[in-house]
Amino acid sequence: MRHIRRQNTDAAPFTDEHYPTFYGSDFSNTPFVWNGGINFTHGVASGDPLDTSVLIWTRAFPLGAGPDQSVPVCVQYKVFTSPALPGKPIDSAQAFTSWDVDFTVKFEVSNLKPDTQYFYVFSDCTNPKTISVVGKTRTLPSPDTPAALVNGGKPLTMAVFSCSQFQTGWFNAYGVAAHNTSAELFVHLGDYIYENVDGALPIGRDVMGRELATIHDYRQRYNQYRTDTSLLFAHQNAPWITVWVRIDDHEVADNAWKAGTTDSNDTAAGCSFSPSGACFTDRKLAAVRAYHEWLPVRQVTQFDQLRIWRNFQIGKLLDLTMLDTRQYDRDVTDVSFPAFQSYVYSSHFVTILTTRAVVGSLATVANRSLMGAAQEKWFAETLTQSQERGAVWRVVGQQIVFTQLLLGGAFGSGFPKQDDWDGYRANRQRVLDHLYSNKISNTIILSGDSHANWVSDLAHPNDTTTYNPLTGQGAIGVEFAGTAVTSPSAFGVGAPPAATDPISALFVAGNPDLQWSEGSFRGFFTLSIDSKEVNATYYAMSDISTPNLNAFVSAVFNVKSGKNQLSRPVAGGKVAAGVLKPTNLTST
Template sequence: MLLTLLVSVALGALAGATELFDRNLAYASPFTNAIHLSHDTRSLQKRHVEFVKRQSQLDDTQSSDGLTDEHYPTFYGGDFSSSPFIYNGGINFTHSVASGDPLDTSVLLWTRAVPIGSQLPDQSIPVCVTFRIFNNANLSGKPVDSGSAFTTYDVDFTLKVEAKNLKPDTHYSFQFADCTNPKTVSPVGTTRTISSPDTAAAKVNGGKPLTFAVFSCSRYQDGWFNAYGVAAHNTSAEIFVHLGDYIYESLGNGAKIGRQTLGRELATIADYRLRLNQYRTDVSLRDAHQKAPWITVCDILLRRDDHEVADQAWKAGTADSNDTAVGCSFSPSGACFTDRKLAAVRAYHEWMPIRQVDPDDKLRIWRNFQIGKLLDLTMLDTRQYDRDITDLYYNTVINSIADVTNRSLMGPEQESWFYNTLDQSKERGAIWRVVGQQIVFTQLNESDAFDVDAWDGYRANRNRILDHLYDNKISNTLILSGDSHANWVSDLAHPNDTTTYDPVTGNGAIGVEFAGTAVTSSSPFGSGVSPANADKQSQVLVGVNTDLQWSEGSYRGFFTLTLNTTHANATYFAMRNISNANLDGFASATFIVKAGANKLSRPVAGGSVLAGVLKNQG
């Protein structure tokens, strides 16, 4: 009778425990309101409850005497040593901690809690993890928010929770722990919230300049991710922005530098999980996630560049897979595009501190962050959302249709939303409009050849954006770009328009583009190209491209963007060596944009750079 009563009490508590599954957003990710594509936490709870019932139901001839299982204590108040409720064999926080997608009163916190020991949990046994977030580095006093959540093999033992009730524009420290052994703790992470939209520009970030670190294109087999470490340890960056190609789907031989990729070309969720797992073992990437919140400009939170799924992506396929019987055979894995995309999106959401996307609007992930009256940070999806066909290598007609009026890189819905967002940003009095997107916006004539997988393949769409900026006198627009594996800094103007725009003075421009090189991926100027040989190519490029003011193609690295009410400062960092783990980098060039000028300050980069070539030296 007593056993029956206690089991009843325990199961009653279990019935209310769905919130412990629900609090882990990895189960709900990547889709809002789409249980059939996500994990139904009610089903997970039911699986858990049924397992408890099965273990607890004893007939008259059975006894629980001698049945002890120290790996599975009850979590809900009863003492049933033979009833496995949560795992108690010890956990390992294998990939440290991370945070991301900061709002003014909340931020997402992430970790991975992997069971250890010889007796791993049954699929019905959750791992329980607690989190606490504090407004001080010592983790002292009462936490601002805290709680517990479950994780299981269903989501690769990842854990993603939203810390709420935070203050705007505030720095925090956080830590995870094992529910069953509070002495087992994760490393301490640091994060922050952004300012509320109505905060005066001069008061954003406590009145201090706000710095972003901007990255793209991290190919594991090409080198060590030292750029992330330099940003984390040697700059004042407080928010990290990634502009695509956080992982690569392909294989490559990095064994000679200790960077051999595991698995095969990515197709299934197991493939994508394995690759994300391997990437996140890099020490510099680990430190960068632990140091500051990330806004990943990927087709999951905000957008994704193509390699997070596969190369040369558009709305209905990639270079080696699409949704036809023939198209599926192009992929070495035999996977079709939609299956591959859904697997990539789900795994990415498990492994990254990012919010869910809307499955009812073509996985829309474009959106806007209002960071006080200092800036709007507008993230676009220029890879997958309703994007017309791109260069797939075997189709050679894209250049001939690049000027077609109704051809779109963004799709009409996103394009209309973008114009409205720019207008609203101006109307609300924000000083800067910072636009994060994957691919180079400015025209780049490379020996009479154009990269039609970038904006040069969608010229009418680009012209409409420039027209909107000019016609509506929208100032202080800064476009951030990745993907190209080289550095480019340009005034924004209509291509080849030397009537409105003067490339010497910058007069007539409507904004500036900062395009950054890769963290590790090879240069388009040639794999391993020397600075001297890269500069020879850059000299030609700045000469033939009207808007292009600086080109650099040898060094791997990143750049920071620092904003205050009067200036924007972009500093480019170059890594001297990515063949081993180190923090050996230097600032190669610095650019200033004055608020209201809509052009790079002259002389550009102060007239001198430590790498690359300026259009006008001195």
């Protein structure tokens, strides 16, 4: 029998309440529940932890032909305090999923203890012997927990990622972080998937389907990405906190802003760029829906499905503030059409040709915004409130490099890109002014998207009268920008250090705030945070052409509480990859 008649089944195990799917569905009156067996096809995941709750996720795909669209699948979860799952669970509940949400299901597990590790498992309500793998997650400490007591007095470690393109490499960075580091939170800064189909390297990892446009397209791509073993293991073993890059580049399409992307908008011509004829707004809404289906992320407000900016208070140790610097009310950016770029690299120079002068001319417009007025106001208030509540650190997760990146003294030529902060200079100035004028200390900005590593002191660009790049005096914070999990380097696809280091040297020499640049290796970095210091450890993958856990530490950086700068000598004066600013530095 493929269906169970609900009226012939004890009603007690089932909750006939409205199931809050992304757009809303109600299965309270359905006469059947699927009883043909399910497969937890994509493991388990958790995310957006708070002090007393966390989201847990799975996908319960029906076996065989499956039910029609009107028949739900019932999924149960159980939560324990030990991986052995002993005795009675501390919490358990059931909910429905269906075709309407691609058979994904998210629960918010509530009434948990702060700063505590938990283990969870899913099962088929109609056959409890069918279970998922066991997931591991945790709650955050309560906002008033003293900084020295957060995480039981041990440093809190988070792993930071961005830009994972399926066809260009295996997601080994996720596996290294999950297997070989002590990271307890995974932070993803965007480009979790890519909407395009090109860029494949000869590693046997071609993506299915076409350039993404419809809900089917986006679901298919998430489905395929989540077959990577390292990604599955990383989701299984730690809660994730994510933002998209550009619902946009590439969770929707490349270089999105509030009214379009590189190749589409809502005009007749713009719609024709999409392989399905879908217009920009249709693509965006499909992408947002799939993102919320497939990732354990909270919908911040039911009235604004596009809002993903939010704040996590992690005891008195830190505020983790996640921004949307790519989609939410962003003013027009580099649409790359018509555009031509040619990159020519040598050991001493980079020639970059571009025709994006119009958008580039807007970079200094005073009211131009990367975040939109509402988010920008919220961000400033959040920074101020964080300091006022006594949090030691302010860690800002966002998508794009904040520090100025001039190349040969010029803006807007490949690097920096017009859709980075260098294309919204007045907005960056307002952020820095707020930090300086309000004496907001211990701010650390995390960045992704650039497919290269950059570490900088935070200061007004080119202002060497108040900021000393040798000692770090005059800085107001630090930026740690990480490379891609797999996406190719903008310094040259597959380029070895011998080819990328000369380019890094040009960047380091031409930008006073920039202290380290590295453009060859794919990888990630971790932040280890306690009340006295933050240590950033950068990991480089030895090989992404096969699945493996081979990696090395390319650099380690330190920031002391109250100093607002990288400790000198930067990286201890020695890195295993990339280029440091000249190391005749004095300790501070």
